[in-house]
Amino acid sequence: MLSADPLAKKPRSVHARYHQKAIRKATPLRRTLAVLGLQAAFLVAAFAMTGSPARSAGAAESSLTPVGAAATSEGVRTFMQTVAHDVTQDGPLAWLKFFDTGPQFFMAVNGQLAFPNAAAADKGTRDFARTINNIELTWGNDLRVDPLTTELAVVAASWREIQVDKAGHRVKEAGYFTGLAEYRGGRWRFRNAHWSTPASPAR
DSSP states (O other), X not given: OOOSXXXXXXXXXXXXXXXXXXXXXXXXXXXXXXXXXXXXXXXXXXXHHHOOHHHHHHHHHHTSOHHHHHHHHHHHHHHHHHHHHHHHHHOGGGGGGTBOOSTTOXXXXXXXXXXSSHHHHHHHHHHHHTTEEEEEEEEOTTOEXXXXXXXXXXXXXXXXXXXXXXXXXXXXXXXXXXXXXXXXXXXXXXEXXXXXXOXXXXX
16 A cells, blocks of 8 residues: 655656755746646646546446456346246245345335344344235346346335235235345345335326
8 A cells, every 4th residue: 555645755857856946936827827737737746646636436337347247147037037936926024035144134125224134134133924814926027137236236126925824815016126136155135125015006
């Protein structure tokens, strides 16, 4: 890592000393312009040595190759289909396989924080599972995957769900889902998620 001031420990160059003499002999206006020009030169040199933020961001973005992006997208699409299949087949408890177990996990529903962490998601999911007899989850054909790296991707899709509770009541819901999927430990999981349903028409 470069020091905060890479020029601080270096002696002045002949070129720099020449500019200093010229500045002392110049008129006040020219002296001001010369100082600004010298400062600009130092800034350009510093950016050239340390690298600008824009350049660093561009380098990070270009690290995801088209092949890597395609592989990530395919992996996440397969993951989403597995989620819908397992939740439909095994019920709400199947979600626990797909939620990140780390402290960074959270889930929001209709703009409100439902689960602030993985522990809350585990408890809430288990409590909900005790009230449900059957559930059917389907993603829409508008599934979108935005690969960020080979291990992270934003996913979004419309969804439809049919729930049948222990009393036999049937409830249909539909809305839109967004989440951040992360590949870790050999499989994909949701690092966070947000479910939303259409707002009721204003009266």
